[in-house]
Amino acid sequence: MKRLLIPTALLMLAGCNQTSAPEALAVVSVSDATCRPTLNGRDVTGCFVTLTASRNDRLLSVAAPLAGMAQIHEMKIEDDIMKMAELRDGLALPAGDAVSLKPGGNHIMLMGLKQPLVAGEQVSITLNFEQAQPMGVRALVVQPPVAGADHVAH
Template identity: 50%
Template sequence: MKRIPASTLLAALALAACGQSPSGGPERVSTAEASEAFCRPTPNGRQMTGCYLTVRATGDDRLVSVSSPIAGRVEIHESRMEGGMMMMAELTEGLPLPAGQPIELKPGGNHIMLLGVTEPLTTGQTVPLTLRFEVADPVEVVAEVRQPAAE
């Protein structure tokens, strides 16, 4: 049985206490998952559409960006009522994800906007999305193109 010097064990414990792994990289304290992903078909003559999903992180985290090879740009948006009008704005700081809470991105609320879509999206196609987080590793999602279910 190989003996490990006490100084090596103490160094590993000190690194763990500082949020560092023994290899020197950041220790991941959150993982993330996404489900129920879909994107709306693109409206005729438009090169943008919304995508929706539910995301959950195991630790406090933040969805900081989304990318897709079928769009020139992807933004995380919020929708809110202002003066009786629905307003939409980019969440430039990302979307907070409290530990363990499912966060639903849905029509009329927070959502993902695909801008500069390269080809029209029609019902039945799929859209690859890569979600990037402040802490958790990126998550690859395949979203179905369809209309949202009627409320």
């Protein structure tokens, strides 16, 4: 009887300790990473990127060695006034949806730049997510197109 009880007990304990495989971390793909060149005498600029997460995730923070501070910003119009503010809770990344940080909308704000950004250079930025692993990105410094510039008047 003892011979049967010990293996049975061990099998029961093994069953109790069974855990499901850990859920895979979100994977975030990055495209179109750019930053604006800085204006003369300014130490701030905006950076833009498109993020697509494999699972629901959130961009929580950003960092750039070239900047004293980096934040995720929201730009919106309230009472006919354009307002910009930090997204303190980060930016939601719904599974499979491309989320664009772009001029005139949500963007990355680099402040306290240690040197001006010049077109053609690259900027290192680290993106920190709620679930996905931190990701290093190289953003090209370019002048974004002016809204409506692709429209040709007839």
